[in-house]
Amino acid sequence: MKVPLLDLHAQYKSIKSEVKSAIDEVLESQYFIMGDTVKRFEAEIADNCNATHAFGCASGSDALLLALMAIDIKPGEYVITTPFTFFATAGAISRLGAIPVFADIDPTTFNIDPNEIEAILNGEHPVANRLAVDVSKIRAIIPVHLYGQMAEMTPIMELAKMYDLYVIEDAAQAIGSKYKGKIAGEFGDFGCFSFFPSKNLGAYGDGGLITIKDAALAEKVDILRTHGARPKYHNIYVGMNSRLDAMQAAILSVKLPYLDEWSQKRREAAQRYNALFEEHGITSLISECSSSCVDQGNEGCALPENKLVLPSEIEGAPENDGKHIYHQYTVRVKNRDEIIEALKNEGIGSAVYYPVPMHMQKCYSDMGFKSEDFPKSVCAANQALSLPIYPEITPEQQEYVVSKLTKILSNYA
Numbered sequence: 108m109k110v111p112l113l114d115l116h117a118q119y120k121s122i123k124s125e126v127k128s129a130i131d132e133v134l135e136s137q138y139f140i141m142g143d144t145v146k147r148f149e150a151e152i153a154d155n156c157n158a159t160h161a162f163g164c165a166s167g168s169d170a171l172l173l174a175l176m177a178i179d180i181k182p183g184e185y186v187i188t189t190p191f192t193f194f195a196t197a198g199a200i201s202r203l204g205a206i207p208v209f210a211d212i213d214p215t216t217f218n219i220d221p222n223e224i225e226a227i228l229n230g231e232h233p234v235a236n237r238l239a240v241d242v243s244k245i246r247a248i249i250p251v252h253l254y255g256q257m258a259e260m261t262p263i264m265e266l267a268k269m270y271d272l273y274v275i276e277d278a279a280q281a282i283g284s285k286y287k288g289k290i291a292g293e294f295g296d297f298g299c300f301s302f303f304p305s306k307n308l309g310a311y312g313d314g315g316l317i318t319i320k321d322a323a324l325a326e327k328v329d330i331l332r333t334h335g336a337r338p339k340y341h342n343i344y345v346g347m348n349s350r351l352d353a354m355q356a357a358i359l360s361v362k363l364p365y366l367d368e369w370s371q372k373r374r375e376a377a378q379r380y381n382a383l384f385e386e387h388g389i390t391s392l393i394s395e396c397s398s399s400c401v402d403q404g405n406e407g408c409a410l411p412e413n414k415l416v417l418p419s420e421i422e423g424a425p426e427n428d429g430k431h432i433y434h435q436y437t438v439r440v441k442n443r444d445e446i447i448e449a450l451k452n453e454g455i456g457s458a459v460y461y462p463v464p465m466h467m468q469k470c471y472s473d474m475g476f477k478s479e480d481f482p483k484s485v486c487a488a489n490q491a492l493s494l495p496i497y498p499e500i501t502p503e504q505q506e507y508v509v510s511k512l513t514k515i516l517s518n519y520a
Contacts (some may be wrong), residue, residue: 108454108503108504108507109454110176110394110454110455110456110495110500110504110507110508111456111495112456112457112458112493112494112495113305113456113495113496113497114497114499114500115127115304115305115309115497116389117497117499118369118497118498118499121499122361122362122365123206125361126358126361127362128356129357129358129360130357130358132144132357133353133354133357136353139256139352139353139354140350140352140353141333141350141353142353144164144353144356144357144444144464145350145351145352145353145356146362147356147360147361148163148356148357148359149161149162149163149316149356151360151363152316152359152363153318155289155363155366156282156291156292156293156298156300156318157289157293157334158292158293158319158320159296159318159319159320159322159325160318160319160320160322160325160328160437161316161317161318161319162316162317162325162328162329162332163314163315163316163350163351163353163355164314164315164316164317164332164350165313165314165315165349165350165351166195166301166303166313166314166315166347166349167195167277167279167299167300167301167302167303167315167316168195168198168199168301168315169197169315169332169347169349170297170299170300170301170316170317171195171199171249171275171277171299172202172203172216172254172298172301172349173317173328173331173332173347174273174275174296174299174319174328175197175199175200175203175205175247175275175316175351176203176331176344176346176347177270177297177319177324177327177328177331178247178273178296178324180200180205180246180247181203181204181205182203182204182205183205183206183244184205184206184244184245184246185205185206185207185240185241185244185245185246186200186205186206186207186208186245186246186247186248186249187207187208187209187210187224187227187228187245187247187248187249187272188200188208188209188210188219188248188249188250188251188277189209189210189211189212189218189219189249189250189251189253189465189484190209190211190212190464190465190466190467190481190484191212191217191251191253191461191464191465191466191481191483191484191487191488192251192253192277192326192461193233193279193460193461194465194468195279195469196249196251196269196373196459197465197471198466200249201470205246205360206240206474207465207471208227208235208240208245209234209465209466209476209481209483209484210223210224210226210232211223211482211483211484212481212483212484212487213259213421214260214393214483214486214487215393215419215421216253216256216259216419216421217254217398217437217487217491218252218253218256218258218259218422219250219251219254219258219263220483221258221259221263221266223264224263224266225262225266226250227240227242227245228242228245228266228269228270232358234476234481236316236384237475238475238476240475240517242270245270245272246273247271247272247273247274247275248263248266248272248273248274248275249274249275249276249277249423250263250274250276250277250295251277251279251280252276252278252280252281252284252291253280253281253460254280254418254431254433254434254435254436254437254460254493255280255281255284255307255423255431255432255433255434255435256281256284256371256418256420256421256422256423256429256431256432257284257285257286257291257316257376257422257423257429258286258422259286259356259421259422260276260286260287260289260294260295261286261287262511263294264294264295266390269330272292273295273296273297273330274295274296274297275295275296275297275299276292276294276295276297276298276299277299278291278292278298278299278300279299279300279301279303280301280306280307280434280435281408281432281434282307282308282366282432283307283308283366283370283406283430283432284308284365284423284429284430284431284432285423285428285429285430286422286427286428286429287422287427287428287429288425288428292318293450295320296319296320296321296324297317297318297319297320297324298317298318299315299316299317300315300316300317300318301314302314302315302316302351302355302359306332306434306436306438307366307369307370307373307432307457308359308362308363308366309362310355310358310359311354311358312354312355312356314351314352314355314356314359315349315351322360327344330343330344330346331344331346331347331349331350332346332347332348332349332350333346333350334346334347334348334375335347353488354394368498369498370413370430370432370433372498372499373432373433373434373496373497373498374430374431376433376434376436376496376497376498376500376505377418377431377433377436377496379502379505380414380417380494380496380508380509381417382414382416383505383506383509384417384509385417387510387513388507389413389414389415389512389513389516390414390415390416390417391410391411391414391415391416392416393416393419393439410439410440410441410490411441411519412441412442412516412519413487413516413517413519413520414440414516415438415439415440415488415492415512415516416438416439416440417438418431418433418436418437418438424486428441433496435458435460435474435493435496436493436495436496437460437491437492437493437494437495438491438492438494439487439491439492440492440516441490441519442519443459443489443490443491443492446492446512446515447459448504448517449493449515450508450511450512450515453511453515455494455495455507455508455512456495457492457493457494457495458492458493459488459491460491460493461488461491461492462488463488464481464484464485464487464488466478466480466481466484467485494508494512495508
């Protein structure tokens, strides 16, 4: 049996005729950039995300960049975010000459820890203090809703209000997820979404979206995404070319009505995995990250060699009026890289999101970070393993994954 990490063929087959019809309409119109098709999708997605203003752009990365440009972030100013994320989160900050200030994660959810943010803002964070971060120059917080579960937004918003900071939600992996009854993007000043093909709502190429609460900032974003010009050729700002093209908007309009159903099927698949892994008796509780994990990588990992740690629904738990949409089903294992090769030999896809925390990236090597500065992120990078999950995955495929992974882990007993 072959079980890919993601199977987009199955999804396409179910909506093939609708997609082709939508594409034909765009081709017949010969209107490929912006236009009514994009405006219609923006209205649909704004309604879906409970957003006052929503603008399509070229990518989720650009959405983050547009948000920071809209608040006029300046070189030398600071933005707090997580080191355990895709590079675009930190990259958008650095592109504008601002400086990322990293706060470690909650190991149970992989999301940024509000206590770490508070320590930075209170001047009590050892890393921020060692690097002489000027708290008065911190302008914003970018929490990342990783793997489809929202970060703990209530304390983050309270801290932002207390210190007069903007909140930019990186919801690239979390469209439709919930925390305390609110949808991703609904808390912050901005919500940034990605429509990369592998996302829960994926285009057939690059695409992104930014939602904005404030009307003046929304108008500014709208102008910034079209070279900063209004009217055309009259440039108010130094903007950028970041537009969602009509073809992608048309495809996304076809997909959007299915999003809730697809997300629910992902949840059901995650619950099935949980039950199967428990039934096989190979689950473990998460252990505290130790210095040996940071220093020695997988060899120093404190997890049992023949067990794995299942994903935890905390902010995304239904009893907390939350919703985890399982963009990824990510477990923790020791000997992770060896296990990936063993799974590959059994025809099972897997991936690591993400193998190198931001503070250990080569491009940030001159900032004075040490690997042990954010030990929980380093442990996550050593242990995280994403297994196949998508709406169309079958129980038989999941049983195959679980049985093979159980056998692989037994070799370490």
